[in-house]
Amino acid sequence: MTPAARLQAAIDVLTALETTAAPADRVLREYFRARRYAGSKDRAAVAERVFDCFRHAGSYAWRMNEASPRARVIASLLAEGADPADFFTGASYAPAALTKEEAAALAAPPRDPPLHVEGEFPAFLEPELTKAFGADLFAEMAAMQPRAPVGIRVNTLRTARETLVTALASEGFEATPTPHAATGLRLDGATTSKLSASGLFAAGHFEFQDEAAQICAALCDAKPGMRVLDYAAGAGGKALALAAAMNNKGEIVAHDIEAGRLAMIGPRAERAGVSIIRTTTSLPPVQYDLVLLDAPCSGTGTWRRQPELRVRFTPERLAQLVALQAKLIADASRFVAPGGRLVYATCSVLPCENDEHIAAFLGTHPEFAPVPVSDRETFFHASPRRTQTDGFFTAVLRRST
Ligand SMILES: C[S@@+](CC[C@H](N)C(=O)[O-])C[C@H]1O[C@@H](n2cnc3c(N)ncnc32)[C@H](O)[C@@H]1O
Structure with missing residues (x-):
């Protein structure tokens, strides 16, 4: 592929991503499966451009006065010091020549960006992210830019x-x-x-598994012989970590609303030599020593790995998630035996998905009290800047009666 054809491919993939909820890496894979002529260097260059256009979606759109995939790809060239007119020529396989409006946007001097553009986050998250990080907001957002190890x-x-x-x-x-x-x-x-x-x-x-998720699993303090419920087990990442901590002794019930996700646990457990995990989508009223709720969340802590989430996330989706999380904490808490622990976790950095839920839950459930995660912190707050991990939250609560 020529450099210009790679740019057109990036525009095509970004356009396809506007009408699907599928992850960017899957859409990229499908795009190239249908284009066998593209070599590995082409695939890498297109993927790099697509992810760059998500990482800098706000500032690229601001620079061009337009958020379209084409506008963002033009701005990405500008950001690397190239002249977009050299590639947007309309020659075969190249993107169409620059329009008058695009040329005018490129010629205009850069304007001072608002806070959310400078920080590359959706405008509606500004209050939440400011609450989370205060004066460190920009440093935290900058640390969420590079690709994660x-x-x-x-x-x-x-x-x-x-x-x-x-x-x-x-x-x-x-x-x-x-x-x-x-x-x-x-x-x-x-x-x-x-x-x-x-x-x-x-x-x-x-x-x-990212280190933050492993720290969460360690904070569960699962011991051999325990009875454990993983309430939103998904494909079992945490359940497998708990099984290893339990030296494969005891019982882990892996529950989820989606049977398809639970189905991935079997082969993973077999590979790992784990035999104590049982999967289910329905739970009888039995209580456990440990209940982990690794809740569905915004994934704001994983922006380094999935930069498309910055662009795709909406206020409506956040409101849905917050309501679901509050319900799931109350639901999961009923399965904790007296003396047992409830561990609530998300890969979000937003207080409305984390600390605020726990404060509200403790206000209505006096039988639960926090078990501080360290001498310095009651709850575990991870972020690429603070802990050099994904963004993550964990609260450990003990049930007295
Ligand atoms: C963050 S993911 C879990 C990831 C998993 N614990 C791991 O470590 O791989 C959240 C999970 O919550 C599940 N979920 C969503 N709504 C649920 C509900 N009402 N009850 C139980 N699980 C639910 C989703 O299907 C998803 O698998």
């Missing part, structure tokens, strides 16, 4: 962290132990597709 969780049922570091090195992967999670490794230069092709992955020596 690959994070893996060492499966201690199969191997030890040091052993896996050595084994990965022999396959050409450089892995560094994570500072906070005892089971974590960080691989700055690797890709998930290369790592998942490794025999070590097939043999269940590791799972893909």
Whole structure:
């Protein structure tokens, strides 16, 4: 593909993403499956451009007075010091020549951007993000821009962290132990597709999981022999981490509203050597030592990995999620036995999805009290800037009676 054809491909993919809720990497895969002539360098260049246009969606649209995929791709060229007119020529496979309006926008001097454009976040989130980060807002938003490193969780049922570091090195992967999670490794230069092709992955020596999610699993303090309910287990990322912490002894009930997600747990558990997880979409009224609610959320903590979420998120979706989370906390809490713990977690950095829910829940459920996560913090607040992980929240609550 010519450089100009790659730009047209990026415009096509960004346009397709305007009418689907599918993740950007899946849409990219489908786009190139139908275009076998594109080589790996073409695919990488188009993907890089698409993600860049999501990471900088606000400032690119501001620069061009227009948020269309084409306008954002033009602005992305400008940002890298190229002249868009050299590529937007209308030649075969190249994007159509610049319009008069586009040329005028490019010629105009840059205007001072408003706060949300400078911080590259949706305007409606400004109050929430300001509440979350205060004076650090811009620094926090800047830390959410670069691509995240690959994070893996060492499966201690199969191997030890040091052993896996050595084994990965022999396959050409450089892995560094994570500072906070005892089971974590960080691989700055690797890709998930290369790592998942490794025999070590097939043999269940590791799972893909960011350090923040591993810290959340550690805060659950799951012990061998416990009875555990993972109330929104999805494909089982946390349930598998809990099973390893429990040394595969005890019982984990993995519950979710979506049977399709739960179905992914079986093969993952088998690979990991885990036999204590049972999946279900309906729960009898039985109580557990530990109930984890890893709630559906905005995913604002994962913007580094899924930059398209910045553009796709709406006030209506946030309101729906907040209402659902409040209901799920109350629902999940009924399954906690006296003396047991409820752990609430999200990969969101917004107080309305995190601390505010817990404050409201504690106000109406005096039988629950927080168990501080450290000497400094009652609840765990992670962010790329604070903890060099994804953004994440965890609250641990103990039930007295
Ligand atoms: C953040 S994801 C869970 C991720 C999972 N714990 C992991 O570590 O891989 C949230 C899950 O909540 C589930 N969910 C949404 N509404 C639900 C409900 N009413 N009851 C139970 N689960 C629900 C979704 O299907 C989704 O799998």
